[in-house]
Amino acid sequence: MEKDNYLPEKDHDHDPHLLNEHFIIHANRPRHMGTLSHANGYAKGVGICGDAIKVYLSISDRTITDIKHAPRGCTYTVACGSAMSHLAYGKTLEEALKITPEDVEKELNGLPEDHMHCASLVVNTLGEAIDNFYQKVWGNKKQAVVAITLKAS
Numbered sequence: 001m002e003k004d005n006y007l008p009e010k011d012h013d014h015d016p017h018l019l020n021e022h023f024i025i026h027a028n029r030p031r032h033m034g035t036l037s038h039a040n041g042y043a044k045g046v047g048i049c050g051d052a053i054k055v056y057l058s059i060s061d062r063t064i065t066d067i068k069h070a071p072r073g074c075t076y077t078v079a080c081g082s083a084m085s086h087l088a089y090g091k092t093l094e095e096a097l098k099i100t101p102e103d104v105e106k107e108l109n110g111l112p113e114d115h116m117h118c119a120s121l122v123v124n125t126l127g128e129a130i131d132n133f134y135q136k137v138w139g140n141k142k143q144a145v146v147a148i149t150l151k152a153s
């Protein structure tokens with residue numbers, strides 16, 4: 001059975017990049033980590049390296065009122081998930097969709113080039129979770145339209 005709460009399985013303690021204070025804070029005490037039982041937007045992304053992250057959104061009035069991420073992978077994935085969640089929390093959907101991997105990198109005060117894909121993974125998964133929300137809304141609208149059409153005929 002698949003785990004709901006992912007924990008980092010790999011470590012990069014030898015990497016001098018971990019000396020960056022911003023990175024250490026996000027890596028050691030990740031913000032918004034966990035799952036949301038009442039999520040109305042959800043996606044799971046898998047990176048080119050096999051690392052994965054689940055993103056759970058609670059959206060109300062087109063605003064992300066709660067966000068959780070459940071990473072499974074290296075410390076970079078955990079830190080990027082934390083930074084992305086911190087940036088997306090409280091944002092409107094339009095604002096959240098403008099978050100870039102470079103914004104995540106900036107929040108972490110830098111990322112090594114060979115780990116920029118971790119930032120892309122979390123940002124892409126955020127976008128997919130928002131897309132999942134839109135699909136649900138559009139699905140409901142379609143049903144509502146069908147119901148109104150049937151009523152009118």
Ligand code: FES
Pocket residue numbers: 047048049050051052073074076077115117118121
């Ligand atoms: Fe590949 Fe982090 S090392 S997503």
